[in-house]
Amino acid sequence: MKVRISAALGLALLAAGPALAQDKPDDKAAKVETVVPQVRTTQHSGVFGGQKIRYSATIGETILSDSKDGTQKAAIVTTAYVKEPRDPSRPVTFLFNGGPGSGTVWLQMGAFGPKRVAIPSDARDDGAPPYPLNDNPDSLLDVTDIVFIDPPGTGYSYLIGKTDPKEFYGVTADAKAVAQVIRRWLNDNGRWSSPKFLGGESYGTTRSAAVVNELEGSTFNDVGLNGVILISTVLDFAVGSDAPGNExxxxxxxxxxxxxxxxxxxxxxxxxxxxxxxxxxxxxxxxxxxxxxxxxxxxxxxxxxxxxxxxxxxxxxxxxxxxxxxxxxxxxxxxxxxxxxxxxxxxxxxxxxxxxxxxxxxxxxxxxxxGIDAGYTAAINSWTRGPLGYVTDREYQSISRFVTDWDWRIGGRDANAYLNVTPYLGKAMRENSGMRILVAQGYYDFATPFFAAEYALSRTGIPQDRVEYHYYDAGHMMYVRDEDRSKLSHDIRAFIRAR
Known part of the structure; x- marks a missing residue:
């Protein structure tokens, strides 16, 4: 296994000491924190969907900066798994979890990454370590390259310097940041011609709708999508409100x-x-x-x-x-x-x-x-800090303690307004005849009940012939059950192939 790290990082570390020694007291106060992005690539192979695949794994930081003065605002960590040799027309799928404030540990180490954590499949507590890290034949790498995105404040991603959290912690601000990361990845990897899929779990489905609006709803640099994968869907927040009087x-x-x-x-x-x-x-x-x-x-x-x-x-x-x-x-x-x-x-x-x-x-x-959180936390840290070679003293934020005071406003409405991002998906589908939606729901999920997803997506403005539903005999993270992880993989694999 070979490891590659940006040479710029090494040069920056070597140069740091002398530069600081020459600073004058007045200069120190004026200096702004500068982050040199860490990028590491390793080579691997595995069997996915019955096919032997060689792939590169790249975990790296994308720096988001102020468009006016170039001040660095946030470092967003992505983990990309790309089949080798590379094919610029191969499908690519961008995935994230929810929260808001959740890292991609759940989808990456439980469902679609090349490795997965082994926890009980029959709804039992994962107990004490060790938690085996197994090959994952249910990864989608035989049909698509995969980019896992940890939004600002989640996973290893973080705000830089004195960045105001309000610039990133909100439905629209978060979606803009994720859309920017996706555009940057397409640029850096020469993948604008690839079929593109977007997917999220839980609040990640809310984020998916908002990101679709940022990618396809703009009049500049439009990013067309082939499909959106909604796992444990929440789009219409009035449906889940327990407020007295809401029936x-x-x-x-x-x-x-x-x-x-x-x-x-x-x-x-x-x-x-x-x-x-x-x-x-x-x-x-x-x-x-x-x-x-x-x-x-x-x-x-x-x-x-x-x-x-x-x-x-x-x-x-x-x-x-x-x-x-x-x-x-x-x-x-x-x-x-x-x-x-x-x-x-x-x-x-x-x-x-x-x-x-x-x-x-x-x-x-x-x-x-x-019943499952300890195993997942151990898995993401073992995998990224070990075989992927990512070096950091930051804690991985599975469920972030930093992402607070979320701004739930969309479209200029106040915080108490009716929050429903489903119309974003309807608009994108009406304006992009090739975009389809897959909805994956567990029967035993109360965080995002399957009937609420059906309700939201059956409203006016959603082309029903391009929405498909799949159901699983588990809950919110249906992939913890072995049979349903395989079924979910099969369903999404077929969805991607049918583009």
């Missing part, structure tokens, strides 16, 4: 509750798919109608709704009555298996946890997150 969340959460109740033996049905479809129809029809009637709902109809709601959720009619037919996800996590002294997960409701006691109405923590 939509109860409707869109119900099919996920039904799947979860069936998984844990609190409901009965021939199959998950059939039960989920029954829950969809009940949620859209009788349940939505009852909720909209509010206190005008008559006792007879209320009793019918309560009985059906109990069948789908596995919760007692007495509990549903006390909750006024409206069960928030937090309450559901705690109540479903209260008789067993267990809670269910938010990111993946197949996981169970045991709280300090069983008396509360919401869980102490999410067992589907603490």
């Amino acid at each position: 939509l969340g109860f409707v869109t959460n119900l099919p996920s509750m039904a799947a979860t109740a069936l998984f844990h033996g609190k409901a009965t049905a021939p199959s998950t798919e059939q039960f989920v479809e029954e829950a969809r129809q009940f949620a859209l029809g009788p349940y939505a109608s009852a909720l909209l009637k509010g206190q005008k709902l008559q006792p007879e109809e209320r009793a019918r709704i309560r009985s059906e709601l109990s069948r789908f959720t596995g919760l007692s009619e007495a509990y549903l009555d006390r909750a006024d037919l409206r069960v928030t996800p937090d309450r559901f996590y705690k109540e479903l298996l209260r008789d067993r002294g267990l809670t269910v997960g938010r990111l993946d409701s197949r996981y169970t946890g045991r709280d300090y006691d069983s008396a509360g109405e919401s869980p102490d923590n999410d067992p589907s997150f603490y």
Whole structure:
């Protein structure tokens, strides 16, 4: 394995000492921090999609600077896996995770990178180390080159000097930065003629829509896309709001509750798919109608709704009555298996946890997150600091403690406005007849419920014949389950090939 690091970095390090020694006191105060980007490339091979592939792995920093005075603002770290020998017309896929504030560790070390961390596939805690780092035959490198992007403040990426976080931490500001990194990568690698795909998970799907708007919605330097991959989708934020008086969340959460109740033996049905479809129809029809009637709902109809709601959720009619037919996800996590002294997960409701006691109405923590986080953190640090040769004393921010005070405004609307980025995708699809969307959703995901994704993408302005849905028997990060990681890889591979 060969390692290459920018010669400029070495020269800069050698020159640093004498230069500082010659500074005058007044000069030091005027100096601005300058970062020499670190770029390292290593050579590897592996078997992906049944094909033996030689590939280069390049982890490097892209410096974003002020367009007016050239002041460095942020160092964005990307990890690119490119098939060798290089082909300028080969597809390239840009991927990122969500949060906002999440690094790409989850998609890179769990789903699509050439290596993946081995954690239990059956919704058990990953336990204590070591966490094996295995070859990943489900990586997409047989059909596309892959560039993982850690947005500002996530992963190893960071703001430089006294950069104001407001310049990057927001729906639009973040999207502009990621779009700039993508354009720079295309320039630097001669890939403007390549078919291009964009993908994200969780808030990464929100980011995808906003980045699409930056890439295709501008009148200059337009970047056409072949497809957008949405994994665990959140586009319309009103759908997931638990604010009192918002009934939509109860409707869109119900099919996920039904799947979860069936998984844990609190409901009965021939199959998950059939039960989920029954829950969809009940949620859209009788349940939505009852909720909209509010206190005008008559006792007879209320009793019918309560009985059906109990069948789908596995919760007692007495509990549903006390909750006024409206069960928030937090309450559901705690109540479903209260008789067993267990809670269910938010990111993946197949996981169970045991709280300090069983008396509360919401869980102490999410067992589907603490059940996997240690393994992923160990994997990204082992891989990037070891075989990829990245040298830094910064901590990798899996879930960043720096990304705070996110600016949720888009289109000039204030922070309390209705946030929905779906129209960005609709506009891009209407103006680019070749752009398609793949939606990948887990049945057991309450962070981004599958029915909420269906709702958002079925609105006016979205060409339905270019949106395809795929479902998995796991949760938010469906790839933690071995069977679903292979299925997800197969589905996306087919999506890319069908361009």
